[in-house]
Amino acid sequence: MTAGVLAIDAGQTGIKVRLGGHDIVFPGIRTDEPLLPQLAAVARGAVERTGVPASVIAAGVSGLTTREADAAALLARIDDAGVREVLLAHDSTTSFLGALADGRGAVVAAGGGVVTLAVGRDSVARVDGWGYLMGDAGSGYWIGREALDAVMREYDGRGPATRLTDVARERWPDLAQAYISLQSAEDRVSIIASFAEPVARLASEGDAVSQRITVRAGGELAHSVETALRRVRTEESERFSVCAIGGVFRSVRLREAFTSHLSASELDVALVEPLGHGIDGAVALAGLVPGHPLATAVSVARA
Structure with missing residues (x-):
C-alpha cells in the first residue's frame, strides 16, 4: 500500500x-x-x-x-x-x-540518543529513549559524557591517563575553564555527543579508558535489548531477531561488546542487518x- x-x-x-x-x-x-x-x-x-x-x-x-x-x-x-x-x-x-518489517524481535537505534523497541507475539515494549538528562544509556551523548568525565578525572588525579585529554584540549586548551564554556554553549548536547567519535577511534588504537567506555556502552545497549525482549517474550524457547542501527554501532569494539553481551544471554536471539530505513x-x-x-x-x- x-x-x-x-x-x-x-x-x-x-x-x-x-x-x-x-x-x-x-x-x-x-x-x-x-x-x-x-x-x-x-x-x-x-x-x-x-x-x-x-x-x-x-x-x-x-x-x-x-x-x-x-x-x-x-x-x-x-x-x-x-x-x-x-x-x-x-x-x-x-x-x-523499516528494520524488521512485521517480524518479531527488537530494534535498538543509537545515535546521539537511543531508544529500543521490542515486538512480541502479543505485545510491544519500549526501553529507554528518555533523553540525555534521564536516560539514553549507551548513546553517543552517554559515551561523550563518560569521556569528559574521564578527562576531568585525569586532570584532578582521580583517574588514569587517557588520550581523550588531548582531544578535549583541542577544544578547550585550559581544561579548568572547560566546564564554564560547555555549560554556556547552546549546542552543548551535540558538543558532548561529538566526543563519541574520538572514543571509538582511540578505543581501536588501544586507549584503555576509551576501551572501557566503549565496552560499557555496548553492555548498556545490550541490556536494553534484553530487557525489552523479556517483557514481550511469551515462551522461553521463543526466537527473536535483533537489529542494531545508528551511528554508535560504527564502532567495531562497541558492536563486539554488544554482540558478546547478547550471546551470553539466556535469550535465543539472532543479530540481523536492517531490511530498510x-x-x-x-x-x-x-x-x-x-x-x-x-x-x-x-x-x-x-x-
Whole structure:
C-alpha cells in the first residue's frame, strides 16, 4: 500500500519525505516550536514540490509525545480534501518497521540518543529513549559524557591517563575553564555527543579508558535489548531477531561488546542487518494491519 502515500521520517537533524517515487529532505524538527504545524507544512511542501497528490500521510516522529500524537489535529491542519487518512507514530515504531518489517524481535537505534523497541507475539515494549538528562544509556551523548568525565578525572588525579585529554584540549586548551564554556554553549548536547567519535577511534588504537567506555556502552545497549525482549517474550524457547542501527554501532569494539553481551544471554536471539530505513518504516506504517501489536502505538484519523 504505497500509492498516494506521503511518508515522513521526522528527526531533529532532518525530515525525510517520500511521495510518488520522490525522496525529499527538509530541515529538521525545531523542538522549541509546536510540532504539528511543522509536519503540516512539510506535507504541503512535499505535494507542492513533487506535484503528486497524497491520499494518506504516514509519519514517524522523533521524540513524539502523547500530547502531540494527535492524527486528527494533524489532518485538520493539513486542510487538503485529497488527504483521507493520517497515521502518526513515534519514530521507534517506524524504525522497527523499516528494520524488521512485521517480524518479531527488537530494534535498538543509537545515535546521539537511543531508544529500543521490542515486538512480541502479543505485545510491544519500549526501553529507554528518555533523553540525555534521564536516560539514553549507551548513546553517543552517554559515551561523550563518560569521556569528559574521564578527562576531568585525569586532570584532578582521580583517574588514569587517557588520550581523550588531548582531544578535549583541542577544544578547550585550559581544561579548568572547560566546564564554564560547555555549560554556556547552546549546542552543548551535540558538543558532548561529538566526543563519541574520538572514543571509538582511540578505543581501536588501544586507549584503555576509551576501551572501557566503549565496552560499557555496548553492555548498556545490550541490556536494553534484553530487557525489552523479556517483557514481550511469551515462551522461553521463543526466537527473536535483533537489529542494531545508528551511528554508535560504527564502532567495531562497541558492536563486539554488544554482540558478546547478547550471546551470553539466556535469550535465543539472532543479530540481523536492517531490511530498510526509517522512511521505509513510515511507508510500511500505512499498510500495518489492525491486529499487529504495533497498531496500538499509532494515532489514526480518517476524513
